Amino acid sequence: MVNRSRRERGVSLFRRRSSTSIYGYGTIAPAVIVIALFTIYPFFYAISASMRHLVLTMPYDQRFVGLGNFIEVVKSYYFFTSLKNTLVYMLSTLILVVICGMTIALYLNSGLPGFNLVMIIILIPWAIPTVVAGITWKLIFHGSYGALNGALYSLGIIEEYIAWLSNKYLAKAAVIIAHVWKETPLVAILFLAGLKTIPGELHEAAMIDGSSAFKSFFRITVPFLKPIILIVIVYESMVGLATFDLLYVMTGGGPGDATSLIGWFAYTETFSFLNIGHGAAVSLILALILLAFIMLYLRLIRIEEMY
Amino acid sequence: MKGRTRYIVGYALAFIFTICVLAPILWMVLSSIQTERDLLTIPPQWIPSRPTLDNYNYVFRGIIPSSYEERGAVRSLVSQEVKQIPPCLKNSTIVALSVLVLNLILGSLAAYSFSRLRFRGRQASYYFILGSRLLPPVAIAIPIYIVVQKMELLNKYPSLILVHTAFTLPFTIWFLSLYMRNIPSQLEEAALVAGCSRLQALIYITVPLAAPGLAAAATFAFMFSYNEFLFALLLTQTIAVRTMPVVVALISVNPDVAYSLLSVGVVVSILPPVILALIFRRYITSGLVSSLSVTK
Numbered sequence A: 001m002v003n004r005s006r007r008e009r010g011v012s013l014f015r016r017r018s019s020t021s022i023y024g025y026g027t028i029a030p031a032v033i034v035i036a037l038f039t040i041y042p043f044f045y046a047i048s049a050s051m052r053h054l055v056l057t058m059p060y061d062q063r064f065v066g067l068g069n070f071i072e073v074v075k076s077y078y079f080f081t082s083l084k085n086t087l088v089y090m091l092s093t094l095i096l097v098v099i100c101g102m103t104i105a106l107y108l109n110s111g112l113p114g115f116n117l118v119m120i121i122i123l124i125p126w127a128i129p130t131v132v133a134g135i136t137w138k139l140i141f142h143g144s145y146g147a148l149n150g151a152l153y154s155l156g157i158i159e160e161y162i163a164w165l166s167n168k169y170l171a172k173a174a175v176i177i178a179h180v181w182k183e184t185p186l187v188a189i190l191f192l193a194g195l196k197t198i199p200g201e202l203h204e205a206a207m208i209d210g211s212s213a214f215k216s217f218f219r220i221t222v223p224f225l226k227p228i229i230l231i232v233i234v235y236e237s238m239v240g241l242a243t244f245d246l247l248y249v250m251t252g253g254g255p256g257d258a259t260s261l262i263g264w265f266a267y268t269e270t271f272s273f274l275n276i277g278h279g280a281a282v283s284l285i286l287a288l289i290l291l292a293f294i295m296l297y298l299r300l301i302r303i304e305e306m307y
Numbered sequence B: 001m002k003g004r005t006r007y008i009v010g011y012a013l014a015f016i017f018t019i020c021v022l023a024p025i026l027w028m029v030l031s032s033i034q035t036e037r038d039l040l041t042i043p044p045q046w047i048p049s050r051p052t053l054d055n056y057n058y059v060f061r062g063i064i065p066s067s068y069e070e071r072g073a074v075r076s077l078v079s080q081e082v083k084q085i086p087p088c089l090k091n092s093t094i095v096a097l098s099v100l101v102l103n104l105i106l107g108s109l110a111a112y113s114f115s116r117l118r119f120r121g122r123q124a125s126y127y128f129i130l131g132s133r134l135l136p137p138v139a140i141a142i143p144i145y146i147v148v149q150k151m152e153l154l155n156k157y158p159s160l161i162l163v164h165t166a167f168t169l170p171f172t173i174w175f176l177s178l179y180m181r182n183i184p185s186q187l188e189e190a191a192l193v194a195g196c197s198r199l200q201a202l203i204y205i206t207v208p209l210a211a212p213g214l215a216a217a218a219t220f221a222f223m224f225s226y227n228e229f230l231f232a233l234l235l236t237q238t239i240a241v242r243t244m245p246v247v248v249a250l251i252s253v254n255p256d257v258a259y260s261l262l263s264v265g266v267v268v269s270i271l272p273p274v275i276l277a278l279i280f281r282r283y284i285t286s287g288l289v290s291s292l293s294v295t296k
Helices: A002-037 A040-050 A068-075 A077-110 A115-121 A123-127 A130-140 A147-154 A168-196 A200-208 A213-241 A245-250 A262-272 A276-300 B003-032 B054-061 B080-116 B122-134 B137-150 B157-181 B186-193 B198-209 B211-227 B230-235 B244-252 B259-279 B281-295
Strands: none
Touching: A002 A040, A002 B080, A002 B122, A002 B157, A002 B198, A040 A276, A040 B137, A068 A077, A068 A276, A077 A115, A077 A168, A077 A213, A077 A262, A077 B003, A115 A123, A115 B003, A115 B281, A123 A168, A123 B003, A123 B259, A130 A147, A130 A168, A130 A245, A130 B003, A130 B244, A130 B259, A147 B003, A168 A213, A168 A245, A168 B003, A168 B281, A200 A213, A213 A276, A245 A262, A245 B244, A262 A276, A262 B137, A276 B122, A276 B137, B003 B259, B054 B080, B054 B259, B080 B122, B080 B157, B080 B198, B080 B211, B080 B244, B080 B259, B122 B157, B137 B157, B137 B230, B157 B211, B157 B230, B157 B281, B186 B198, B198 B211, B211 B244, B211 B259, B211 B281, B230 B244, B244 B259, B259 B281
16 A cells, blocks of 8 residues: 555656656747747758859759858958948947947936936837838938938038938948937847846945946946846847848948948848859858857856856 | 936936937928928928828828829829838738737747756757847848748748747747746746646746736737848738838839838838837836846
């Protein structure tokens, strides 16, 4: 009798544990399958495509070329231009987004008058599709009708309308402005969420000790926000490096090649020149650059506990 | 800061931020309620002299604005593609809502297991899910097109819904497992002891407790799907399934586009996500706060 019940208990414990595992696998399986379907095969396909001569206009010539695609791509004139453009773009948007996002977050967290209103409207750019934000800014910078021209003309600052997006420096600046406008709100909300997790006593204690607001920002706030800062810069670097939709609607990579970033380069190689091998090679280089940045960030920002 | 300075600084900052955010949108609204001809005057009419809803009537009801009948207008082209906007608004909403629902179901199932259970391969699959987002979309665009083609889903809602779900699930799962980790497990344990199954405990105990987090995750998933451009462009070639960003983008890159009609497209496409964001705004910040407070 005693024996049997112990055995039963053993069985039920075993069942319990294995049923937990089965439940675990069963519940994560749907998510893993959906994600795997659109990452594992595509990933290996991209690697294999990058090492083949794969041009859609020449379907019967799919020979293996090893690193040939990578060499051709790196040697092409567009590669270094786009690489340089991309790094400039990524770093400037990253810095601007972090500074603007932090400023707004500090303001929202300060409880200064008016923060309720800003809290509501700050969400608007975040909710707007990137391409739609791009179109809006394109119509603001428009050469023959734009709001910017109109405003400067009405104020008497310019004599005649300027084609902002046809100048290579101004076009770059315009895309960066649109990007910062679209991306800042999310960063501000993330920083705000982070600021709200800092216990208020810390700042009070610092203030009693006579530390300035500036000092306590760098001594208390920043260290506390480290994990979120890391998340923000990893995410924003991803967005910046892979920017494509803004360019599609705003400049089409132009004027000339002023705004052709590496994501745009990969897109045109693949979809305009139908050279999938080249496109895959550029995309993988893009992925490696991203990975390199993430490793760099992890070195710069040391975090004891990650999520 | 003293009362008065505090007041001035606060409202000055609020004013600057509000202008920066709203000015571009205001310009679009102003453009959409003018005739093409009034729009192209130099300098522009900051307060439209003859505001009109003709452009909206054209987009939604197909009534050609009378201003286009005038001869010799600066531009007299009617961008006919704008009539695709209402059906595409429907497509976008259907796709984004389906992505939202799938995210809630698959996301909370998986997140619960990641945050509560211990089993072999848990860590590995969690890293796989998060790591999947590191692949730049453009790198896997062609193979995803091939996968969708093989599944015979091109130009069908499920293709976009599945791809968008695959791209949003990592964030949803990460976010919800952090959120659920912060919910005390005593109630669930009591339910398990009382004979509930894991699934019942999740549905009746954890989900109601995690409701604010779920609302935030749902909003993020909806936004991503509604905003997504590259795959929407690739995987949908017919009007029957095209989404809003694609249609508006294609209209905008046409050099002969009527700006007033394009502005209607911009204003209309902005509305659904902005309304959703404003409804769920409380949960967005509070959800993030509860998830991120794990660090302490």
